[in-house]
Structure formats: C-alpha cells, structure tokens
Amino acid sequence: MADEVADEVQPKRRQARGERRMAQILDASAVVIARTGYERATTIAIATEAGISPGSLYQFFRNKKAIAEALADRFVTELGAAHRSAFDSTDFAAIPLDEVLDRIVDPIVAFNIANPGFKALFARPDMPEGLTDAARPIQAALLDRIEAMIAVRAPELPEAERHRTARVGINLFQALIPLVVATEEAERPLMVAELKKALRGYLGPVIG
Amino acid sequence: MADEVADEVQPKRRQARGERRMAQILDASAVVIARTGYERATTIAIATEAGISPGSLYQFFRNKKAIAEALADRFVTELGAAHRSAFDSTDFAAIPLDEVLDRIVDPIVAFNIANPGFKALFARPDMPEGLTDAARPIQAALLDRIEAMIAVRAPELPEAERHRTARVGINLFQALIPLVVATEEAERPLMVAELKKALRGYLGPVIG
DNA sequence: GAGTAACGCGACTGATTATTCGCAAACGAT
DNA sequence: ATCGTTTGCGAATAATCAGTCGCGTTACTC
Structure with a gap:
C-alpha cells in the first residue's frame, strides 16, 4: 500500500519511431481498458493489442x-479542448437556455462518442491511487465554468445554491452520457434531446 | 475466458452455526467489496473481516x-422489497407529482444509504461475468413499474416515448444517488431535494 | 561505415492471491 | 459416551501477472 513519491522527471531522448510506438501503446491501452477496465487490462493484452512484446512496453x-496516467493526460488535454470550444467566445447572458445547452452539450457529447476509453478510465473506480486526480483539475475547471455561466444568468442566486446546482447539473449530464453513447447511432439524436430536456427541466427554473 | 456452465445445485446440510457463518461472511464481503471493489477484495481480507480463516470460506x-453472487442475491432481495414498498399500494393517478416522487425516491435512497456495498457490487466493472446479470431482472422490474406509473398519469403518451422517458428517468435517478450518498449527513436532505427537483424538471412536462 | 544509443524481443523472476489439503475441534443424533 | 458429519484452521499449492534481463537489431551521428 505504501506509495512511492516523486515519480516524474527523466525525459529521455527518443527517436521518431519511439514517439510513434508510445502513441500506439496509448491507443492500444485505451482499447483494452475500455474493454476490460484497468485492473483486468493485463500488460500482455495491451502489448498484444499494440502488436509488440510485453518487454517493449517498459x-x-x-x-x-x-501507461494509464499518460492515457489520462491525453484524454484530459483533448477534453480540455472540447471544454474550451464549448465555453469560450460565447456570451451566455445573451442567448436563450436552449442554445446555451446546445453549445455546451454537443461538443462534450461528441468527445465522449469519439473516445470510448475515456469513461472507462475516469468513471471506473478500479484504478491506482492518484489516477482519478488527473481528472480533478479539469472537473474543477468545468465546475467553475458552469458556475460562471449560472452566475451570469442568475446573478441573485446565493453562492452555495449556485455551487450545488452546478454540481448536480454536471452529475446529471455525466450520468446520461453513457446512455447516449450506448444508444445506437440512429436513435442517438433522440437521446441527446432527452438529455437536454433533463438539463432544461432542472436548470430552467433557476436560469431559464 | 471459458466460463463453466451449470454451477448451482448441491444444497448441503448445515448446522445453525454454519448459517450464521454464511451471513457473517456476506456481511464481511459487503464491507470489503464496498471498500475496495471486487477484484481487490482478497479472500484473506474477507476472511479477516469476518474473523475466520481463509480456508473456512470454502x-x-x-x-x-x-460469495459475490450470494451477496448480490441478498441485495437483490432487499432491493426488491424496497421497490415493492415504494410502488405497491399507491394510486399514482390520484396524487400530485411531488408526492409520487416522495413515495418512490425516499425508500430507494434509504436503501442505498443503508447498503453502501450495493453500488460497489453492481456499478463496478471489475466483476466476474454474469454477476451484473443478477441485477437485470430487478432493473427490468423497476423499469416496468416506472412505465406503468407513467402510463397511468399520461395515458396518451406513445409507448416508445414512455419507454424512453422511463429509461432516462431511472438513469437520472441512479446517477444522482451516489451524490446523495456521498454527501455528509447534515447536507443530505438538500441533495435529496435537488434529486427530486431534477426528476420533477424532467418528468413534470410529461406527467405533471 | 563505425560507434553509440534507442528499440525490440520473449523467457525469466518475484510477488500476490485464489484454492486445496490434511488434520483437529465441535456438534448432533443415538 | 460414541460415531459420522460439519466446522475450523493455516500451511502448501498453483496460477496469474507486473516488471526485469540479456542479447540481438535498427537507426541516428560523425
């Protein structure tokens, strides 16, 4: 149970081939982890999926x-971009709620559909200590953005309530994402519509 | 990966002492699995928690x-009771939506608070094949009950839509449960209120 | 084109852990 | 009290799997 401290550092010189291999390994681990979860994702399975030998992973x-941390970093970076594209350069005070939801929901749904390994890595609890930590900053950032959006649209709402509303709203959103992703492609727009209905129903009375 | 078939049967004669031990072991496994998840719940940890030797488990x-299956069975039985107490002997056509929500939400929330191992067992992906299956019948039953409730209050709603609404509603509920359970006891009523707000917001337009 | 470092392999090692085994103690019926 | 069964133990066993090692190959650098 005793965890090591100070693990980072040591950049190490790499050839272009090596960079490619690393990406390959991350792709493979995303696939395997999405399929089995972290604990059951054996190093051999990851190596095999990547088409290399287990020793080469190391x-x-x-x-x-x-490996999981690097994969998490990659997801966090990409999700951060998705968040920025959802929130930046939008004046949330000036548009109707339905459009607010469209602007926020659509890119994040798209990200989750494009990255099936993401949920497996962050939403599952069978991971090494500190891996969930990687997602914390971005979750916190998302919470801040949502709170800011609420504050703009409902300035008189007490802070505690605003905070709670943002938390519940995010949870609600994250809860329905798997349902959307699991829905076959043809039905998916209907599920996205339901997701937005749920958000509108919850947030409408506050920031409608 | 090859799974055995036909595992059940063989009731075996037991002394009263043995029955008690079995309950003890299930209690212990609920604690350990709630704490660490199935994969990391070692047989030694379960035995130690139960105050017996690992050999005795077998x-x-x-x-x-x-062990996990027996625990799942126990949870399923108890949850079934919670569902019955939530749904039976209530005329959902005759009461306002807020009361409908109270009747359904409160007992299920109470069950989840009382059984922290439940979520760990069913919501986590690190379990033996077929264990999630144990929960399927009861989930299906819940879905039926919710659909029936919706049908009573909104008879003109097309079936497909009723079905989808029920599914989303259940997911929404299940999503916010962890938030409620994780909230410290003093704050919990506020979170339950938020949960009901979310459900009311989503269901209100349909069955309000 | 020789030298050096990165890359690649797959058998091996060490630790962990589910399960078994042989034996002893406690029960329950007669 | 006595016999057969259930219960209890904890050391031994066997499987799995993360991580290592030694050695060969490939790619850059000069």
Missing part, C-alpha cells in the same frame, strides 16, 4: 500505472 | 465468485 513507460 | 462457498 521501454517507454515505467510501469502499468504510468 | 466450507460455505465454492469460490470467490460464489
């Missing part, structure tokens, strides 16, 4: 946890 | 998976 990553 | 359960 040429690029210190251990299994480091 | 006097009562064929293997680790059988």
Whole structure:
C-alpha cells in the first residue's frame, strides 16, 4: 500500500519511431481498458493489442500505472479542448437556455462518442491511487465554468445554491452520457434531446 | 475466458452455526467489496473481516465468485422489497407529482444509504461475468413499474416515448444517488431535494 | 561505415492471491 | 459416551501477472 513519491522527471531522448510506438501503446491501452477496465487490462493484452512484446512496453513507460496516467493526460488535454470550444467566445447572458445547452452539450457529447476509453478510465473506480486526480483539475475547471455561466444568468442566486446546482447539473449530464453513447447511432439524436430536456427541466427554473 | 456452465445445485446440510457463518461472511464481503471493489477484495481480507480463516470460506462457498453472487442475491432481495414498498399500494393517478416522487425516491435512497456495498457490487466493472446479470431482472422490474406509473398519469403518451422517458428517468435517478450518498449527513436532505427537483424538471412536462 | 544509443524481443523472476489439503475441534443424533 | 458429519484452521499449492534481463537489431551521428 505504501506509495512511492516523486515519480516524474527523466525525459529521455527518443527517436521518431519511439514517439510513434508510445502513441500506439496509448491507443492500444485505451482499447483494452475500455474493454476490460484497468485492473483486468493485463500488460500482455495491451502489448498484444499494440502488436509488440510485453518487454517493449517498459521501454517507454515505467510501469502499468504510468501507461494509464499518460492515457489520462491525453484524454484530459483533448477534453480540455472540447471544454474550451464549448465555453469560450460565447456570451451566455445573451442567448436563450436552449442554445446555451446546445453549445455546451454537443461538443462534450461528441468527445465522449469519439473516445470510448475515456469513461472507462475516469468513471471506473478500479484504478491506482492518484489516477482519478488527473481528472480533478479539469472537473474543477468545468465546475467553475458552469458556475460562471449560472452566475451570469442568475446573478441573485446565493453562492452555495449556485455551487450545488452546478454540481448536480454536471452529475446529471455525466450520468446520461453513457446512455447516449450506448444508444445506437440512429436513435442517438433522440437521446441527446432527452438529455437536454433533463438539463432544461432542472436548470430552467433557476436560469431559464 | 471459458466460463463453466451449470454451477448451482448441491444444497448441503448445515448446522445453525454454519448459517450464521454464511451471513457473517456476506456481511464481511459487503464491507470489503464496498471498500475496495471486487477484484481487490482478497479472500484473506474477507476472511479477516469476518474473523475466520481463509480456508473456512470454502466450507460455505465454492469460490470467490460464489460469495459475490450470494451477496448480490441478498441485495437483490432487499432491493426488491424496497421497490415493492415504494410502488405497491399507491394510486399514482390520484396524487400530485411531488408526492409520487416522495413515495418512490425516499425508500430507494434509504436503501442505498443503508447498503453502501450495493453500488460497489453492481456499478463496478471489475466483476466476474454474469454477476451484473443478477441485477437485470430487478432493473427490468423497476423499469416496468416506472412505465406503468407513467402510463397511468399520461395515458396518451406513445409507448416508445414512455419507454424512453422511463429509461432516462431511472438513469437520472441512479446517477444522482451516489451524490446523495456521498454527501455528509447534515447536507443530505438538500441533495435529496435537488434529486427530486431534477426528476420533477424532467418528468413534470410529461406527467405533471 | 563505425560507434553509440534507442528499440525490440520473449523467457525469466518475484510477488500476490485464489484454492486445496490434511488434520483437529465441535456438534448432533443415538 | 460414541460415531459420522460439519466446522475450523493455516500451511502448501498453483496460477496469474507486473516488471526485469540479456542479447540481438535498427537507426541516428560523425
């Protein structure tokens, strides 16, 4: 149970081939982790999926946890971009609620559909200590953005209530995402519509 | 990956002492699984928590998976009771929506608070094949009950839409449950209120 | 084109953990 | 009290899997 401290550092010189291998390994681990979860994702399965030998994994990553962390970093970066595209350069005071929801929901739904490994990595509890931490900053940032959006549209709402509303709203959103992703493509727009209905129903009385 | 078929049967004669031990073991496994998840719940940890030796576990359960299955059965039984107490002997056509929500939400929330191991067992992906299956019948039953409730209050709603509304409503509920459970006791009523707000917001336009 | 470092392999090692085994103690019926 | 069964133990066993090692290959650098 005793966890090591100070694991980072040591950039190490790489060839272009190596960079490609690392990306390949991350792709493979996303697939395997999405399929089985972290605990059951064996290093051999990841290596096989990547088409390399198990020993080669350790040429690029210190251990299994480091692979998951690198994958998490990659997701966090991409999700951050999705968030920015959802929130930046939008004046949330000036548009109707339905459009607010469209602007926020659509890009994040798109991200989740495009990255099925994402949920597996962050939403599942069978991971090494500190891996969920990687997602914390971006979750916090999302919470801040939602709170700011609420504050703009309902300035008189007490802070505690605003905070709680944002938290519940995010949870609600995250809860329905799996349902949307699991729905076959043809039905998906209907599910997205339901998701927005749920958000509108909850947020409408406050920031409608 | 090859799974055994036909595992059940073989009731075996037991002393009263043995029955008590089995209950003890299930209690212990609920605690350990709630704490660590199924994969990380070692048989030694379960035995220690139960105050017995690892060998003794196998006097009562064929293997680790059988323990989880027995625990799942127990939860399913208790949850079924919670559902019945929520749905039976209530005329959903005759009462306002807020009361409908109270009647349904409160007992299920209470069950989840009283059984922290429940979520760990069913919501986590690190479980033996077929364990999630144990929960399927009861989920299906819940879906039916919710659909019936909606049908009573909104008879003109097309079936497909009724079905989708029920599914989304259940997901929404299940999503916010962890938030309620994780909230410290003093704040909990506020979170339950938020949960009901979310449900009212989503269901209100349909069955309000 | 020689030297050096990165890359690649797959068998091996060490630790962990589910399960078994042999034996002893406690029960329950007669 | 006595016999057969259930219960109880904890050391031994066997499987799995993360991570290592030694050695060969490939790619840059000069």
